[in-house]
Amino acid sequence: MNTAPFKHQQLHKLVNTLAKTANQCEKCALNNICLPSGLDQKELDHLAEIIQSSKTVNKGQTLFRNGDPFDALYVVHAGIFKSTIEDKSGKEKIIQFHLPGEVVGLDGIYDSRYQTTVTALNSGAYCQIPFGDLLQAAQSYPELQKQLFRLMSKNLNSCERQHGELSAPAKLAAFFLSLARRFRERGFSPMEFDLPISQRDMANFLGMAEETLSRLLKKLHNQGILEYKRHHLKILDMDALQALAGEG
Amino acid sequence: MNTAPFKHQQLHKLVNTLAKTANQCEKCALNNICLPSGLDQKELDHLAEIIQSSKTVNKGQTLFRNGDPFDALYVVHAGIFKSTIEDKSGKEKIIQFHLPGEVVGLDGIYDSRYQTTVTALNSGAYCQIPFGDLLQAAQSYPELQKQLFRLMSKNLNSCERQHGELSAPAKLAAFFLSLARRFRERGFSPMEFDLPISQRDMANFLGMAEETLSRLLKKLHNQGILEYKRHHLKILDMDALQALAGEG
DNA sequence: CGGCTGTTTGATGAGTGTCAACGAATGTGG
DNA sequence: CCACATTCGTTGACACTCATCAAACAGCCG
Numbered sequence A, B: 001m002n003t004a005p006f007k008h009q010q011l012h013k014l015v016n017t018l019a020k021t022a023n024q025c026e027k028c029a030l031n032n033i034c035l036p037s038g039l040d041q042k043e044l045d046h047l048a049e050i051i052q053s054s055k056t057v058n059k060g061q062t063l064f065r066n067g068d069p070f071d072a073l074y075v076v077h078a079g080i081f082k083s084t085i086e087d088k089s090g091k092e093k094i095i096q097f098h099l100p101g102e103v104v105g106l107d108g109i110y111d112s113r114y115q116t117t118v119t120a121l122n123s124g125a126y127c128q129i130p131f132g133d134l135l136q137a138a139q140s141y142p143e144l145q146k147q148l149f150r151l152m153s154k155n156l157n158s159c160e161r162q163h164g165e166l167s168a169p170a171k172l173a174a175f176f177l178s179l180a181r182r183f184r185e186r187g188f189s190p191m192e193f194d195l196p197i198s199q200r201d202m203a204n205f206l207g208m209a210e211e212t213l214s215r216l217l218k219k220l221h222n223q224g225i226l227e228y229k230r231h232h233l234k235i236l237d238m239d240a241l242q243a244l245a246g247e248g
Numbered sequence C: 001c002g003g004c005t006g007t008t009t010g011a012t013g014a015g016t017g018t019c020a021a022c023g024a025a026t027g028t029g030g
Numbered sequence D: 001c002c003a004c005a006t007t008c009g010t011t012g013a014c015a016c017t018c019a020t021c022a023a024a025c026a027g028c029c030g
Helices: A008-021 A041-050 A131-140 A142-162 A168-185 A199-206 A210-222 A238-246 B008-021 B041-050 B131-140 B142-162 B168-185 B199-206 B210-222 B238-246
Strands: A052-057 A062-064 A072-078 A081-086 A092-098 A117-120 A124-130 A192-194 A226-229 A232-235 B052-057 B062-064 B072-078 B081-086 B092-098 B117-120 B124-130 B192-194 B226-229 B232-235
Touching: A041 A131, A041 A142, A072 A131, A092 A199, A124 A131, A131 A142, A131 B142, A142 A168, A142 B131, A142 B142, A168 A192, A168 A199, A168 A210, A168 A232, A168 A238, A199 A210, A210 A226, B041 B131, B041 B142, B052 B072, B072 B131, B092 B199, B124 B131, B131 B142, B142 B168, B168 B192, B168 B199, B168 B210, B168 B232, B168 B238, B199 B210, B210 B226
Parallel strands: none
Antiparallel strands: A052 A124, A062 A117, A072 A124, A081 A092, A081 A117, A192 A232, A226 A232, B052 B124, B062 B117, B072 B124, B081 B092, B081 B117, B192 B232, B226 B232
């Protein structure tokens, strides 16, 4: 298993190369953690027919906006995306960050409108899956249907768990641990990864002030728990981080 | 449309009566907001075959526990339930409250174990839906499949939205508004309803101290925004409440 | 009545948001 | 390649919200 630190540049190039030679999920580097996970050959083939394979986006481009008619799911192929809503005073609130292999748009199903705006944080790539086609395929392939339920169930669960933490250090630690876990699931080192998210966005997501986040990062650095510079994170003391996330 | 205040006692009796005479969703008072919503006769009949109709529980009884093997979804039929997890130090953390008509257990799908413990806050009733049977039925009935996706999508969405609020007053206001909306969807008055949730549980769910909650309730009472006594809530100034939830 | 549990009240301090200012990094146009 | 503008991150001072501790009170049930 690959445990090299995750580098977005690398992945982006890799993905672009793959996208040129194959638009099939079975050849995608992400297929074990993405929607195709657990499907057999026949199901994969059908999925490949439906999916519009990887297209690239630049920093700041959106996949869809809150309120747009819902007609497709999207899968992050490279880069990091954020989903956001606007509060009544027009301020953006970040709901979630999305890493490669994660499916976005699921919350748009229930009333046929996207409920969030999804934006690329850096240059990235995505696949698009028309939802009508996917439903139809799920009707024919029980395992695909089940995988979709699993996917939504997992999203629901991880969303519920975010609800927990109280203090700022705990929230930050839990956030880093969540990222670490997700990178590990993707075959990258959970101890060290690129994190092309501005501190403003991070603070927004975590529901704390930029200044608080900055001070916290410095503190964790001074305590020898982690190193963070230039959007690159290295976790030095995983136990301490877990303790922080556990207590408060 | 019925806009009488919601009384759990009433509903409980009603539901018990219904449960004795019919175990079919089509005769259930909740069928418009529950899983059967939008299904045709054939689909309803099939669903009725699968569902184990309403059973009663007493205060403190659990439907399932975190870690139990997942094999069925549950629908609240009467009463209020809470779903909880335990943090590392063994303290209970309330993830969500569930009103009649709401489906619980969805987060257990993805790894075949329930992810929360669901407990009755007062005497109540529930229906049980074996998940394997439900999946099979969804395979035959596209509309049922779609309804399941809608249900999970809606849950996901409402979970995401909880993520937002910051200050204690805003969180409390948002919580009351969420309850009001859910009671209105069930045909009850959104302005006045029973709320058989202890302040301890409420504070736990909202992530604030009991004392803070108590002081807040008093403040809102003094400001003429609401009346709260004996677990009965009356909203007097809905606009003010919405303003509170919006800003902070 | 006494022993619970649930709720209220007050005093206090830690944790964080806010404001203001500065410094560092990045991007832009000449 | 250099000035400049702009965004991004850091630092300090301060105020305020809210958690915590302690204690009294209220409601409920044996």
